Amino acid sequence: MTAEKRAAGRPRRIEKQQIVDVARRILQEEGVQALSMRRVAKEVGATPMALYHHVRDKDELLMLTLAGLAASIPRPELPADPRERVLVTALHIFTGLSGFPWAVDVLGLGELTDKGALWMPEEIIASCIACGQTHEEAVHTYRTLWYFLYGALRFTTAEARRAADPDRRPFFPNLLTPADADELPHLTSLSADWQELTRGYDIAVQLRAMIDGLLPPAT
Amino acid sequence: MTAEKRAAGRPRRIEKQQIVDVARRILQEEGVQALSMRRVAKEVGATPMALYHHVRDKDELLMLTLAGLAASIPRPELPADPRERVLVTALHIFTGLSGFPWAVDVLGLGELTDKGALWMPEEIIASCIACGQTHEEAVHTYRTLWYFLYGALRFTTAEARRAADPDRRPFFPNLLTPADADELPHLTSLSADWQELTRGYDIAVQLRAMIDGLLPPAT
DNA sequence: ACCTGAACACCGTTCAAGT
DNA sequence: ACCTGAACACCGTTCAAGT
Numbered sequence: 001m002t003a004e005k006r007a008a009g010r011p012r013r014i015e016k017q018q019i020v021d022v023a024r025r026i027l028q029e030e031g032v033q034a035l036s037m038r039r040v041a042k043e044v045g046a047t048p049m050a051l052y053h054h055v056r057d058k059d060e061l062l063m064l065t066l067a068g069l070a071a072s073i074p075r076p077e078l079p080a081d082p083r084e085r086v087l088v089t090a091l092h093i094f095t096g097l098s099g100f101p102w103a104v105d106v107l108g109l110g111e112l113t114d115k116g117a118l119w120m121p122e123e124i125i126a127s128c129i130a131c132g133q134t135h136e137e138a139v140h141t142y143r144t145l146w147y148f149l150y151g152a153l154r155f156t157t158a159e160a161r162r163a164a165d166p167d168r169r170p171f172f173p174n175l176l177t178p179a180d181a182d183e184l185p186h187l188t189s190l191s192a193d194w195q196e197l198t199r200g201y202d203i204a205v206q207l208r209a210m211i212d213g214l215l216p217p218a219t
Numbered sequence: 220m221t222a223e224k225r226a227a228g229r230p231r232r233i234e235k236q237q238i239v240d241v242a243r244r245i246l247q248e249e250g251v252q253a254l255s256m257r258r259v260a261k262e263v264g265a266t267p268m269a270l271y272h273h274v275r276d277k278d279e280l281l282m283l284t285l286a287g288l289a290a291s292i293p294r295p296e297l298p299a300d301p302r303e304r305v306l307v308t309a310l311h312i313f314t315g316l317s318g319f320p321w322a323v324d325v326l327g328l329g330e331l332t333d334k335g336a337l338w339m340p341e342e343i344i345a346s347c348i349a350c351g352q353t354h355e356e357a358v359h360t361y362r363t364l365w366y367f368l369y370g371a372l373r374f375t376t377a378e379a380r381r382a383a384d385p386d387r388r389p390f391f392p393n394l395l396t397p398a399d400a401d402e403l404p405h406l407t408s409l410s411a412d413w414q415e416l417t418r419g420y421d422i423a424v425q426l427r428a429m430i431d432g433l434l435p436p437a438t
Numbered sequence: 439a440c441c442t443g444a445a446c447a448c449c450g451t452t453c454a455a456g457t
Numbered sequence: 458a459c460c461t462g463a464a465c466a467c468c469g470t471t472c473a474a475g476t
Binding site: 056059060063108109110111112113115118119121122125126129135136138139140143144146147148149150151152154155158159162170171172175176180183184185186187190197200201202205206209210211212213214 | 275278279282327328329330331332334337338340341344345348354355357358359362363365366367368369370371373374377378381389390391394395399402403404405406409416419420421424425428429430431432433
Binding site for chain 2: 440441442
């Protein structure tokens with residue numbers, strides 16, 4: 001079904017793949033806020049408008065950068081127990097995407113784009129069914145896990161970005177004062193070692209507990 | 220401690236509160252992508268640069284729009300059972316923020332800004348402790364619930380936005396073809412009624428299950 | 439102290455024209 | 458078919474000056 005390319009008309013000077021590659025490099029090196037159509041055009045050696053002959057708009061270009069990303073991450077060994085497979089696959093999504101903060105931003109656009117990533121929802125849904133869930137329940141469980149992973153990735157990467165910023169000043173440093181101890185006793189007593197508590201957060205522990213609640217009890 | 224305002228210098232023409240109010244109205248009516256400093260300045264009857272005398276930058280203005288939001292939402296009746304209190308409070312966060320999609324975007328900036336919202340983490344952490352968790356575990360549980368709620372809100376509001384768009388065309392309509400049935404059997408068989416499965420997703424059911432897994436078993 | 443004006447260095451995208 | 462050039466309608470923010 002792959003038709004020969006017609007040689008009619010003007011020969012193309014820039015390839016779609018080239019555009020996507022440049023975009024992905026900018027995203028990886030400088031993040032999503034650094035990517036602009038004009039910047040990509042310049043680095044690809046063309047006019048901004050030349051890009052629009054290859055992609056519909058900026059959102060499409062962003063989503064195209066996701067293609068092939070999953071294939072570049074080594075697939076993990078999956079255990080035999082289906083419950084453990086859910087955990088390991090979910091953790092793999094988290095650790096895999098941790099290295100690509102820009103991908104989390106792009107995934108927020110809400111459209112599936114990378115076919116090579118689909119084995120992960122497939123695996124989780126299949127394992128949930130193997131654990132005794134109906135097909136519908138399994139889809140819901142996957143969705144719940146994805147919402148959690150997305151949120152965790154968002155705040156983890158955002159915090160890492162802010163930590164890397166040399167001249168960051170908190171916007172509201174003293175939202176909580178000792179005077180709030182009456183109304184908010186736990187938050188005030190915990191606010192001192194909030195940073196340490198954040199470090200102690202273990203995504204694997206949380207995922208395991210979540211999965212325990214979401215899946216039917218083991219037989 | 221509230222010092223009298225010095226009347227020295229030029230009298231102010233625009234009040235900070237006025238700026239924040241206009242910004243919040245734009246956010247509520249047209250969403251976060253419609254808010255610009257220049258737009259706010261115009262509607263407030265001033266130069267773009269006048270705003271910078273009252274706020275540090277656009278991010279600070281965005282975060283200021285959150286102040287007082289929680290107080291505008293009626294506080295729910297909380298049940299006596301601490302486990303149920305966690306659920307009801309978490310659900311309240313979800314339903315409360317569902318009406319303010321822009322607030323979800325602003326919360327993604329990652330800084331706490333609305334003091335009136337702090338009773339919710341306080342309540343969840345206190346209830347988790349009442350259920351037998353340590354202070355540290357309770358903070359982790361809250362964080363896990365928040366990550367999930369944030370992800371759920373993100374995708375729910377994004378989907379609602381796209382559904383409201385009159386001329387939306389999916390970017391990648393046929394990512395999954397019948398030929399993928401070998402590799403991705405569940406996804407291909409489920410893709411037909413994916414919309415219906417999405418409608419059947421019940422956040423209360425998922426939260427209850429999550430909480431069951433996260434909290435120690437009831438005595 | 440508070441605000442203006444001009445400027446800098448950008449954006450995404452449409453449209454008409456060229457090869 | 459593919460690309461350019463010019464234009465439209467915007468951005469956030471700095472800086473020097475005015476009252």
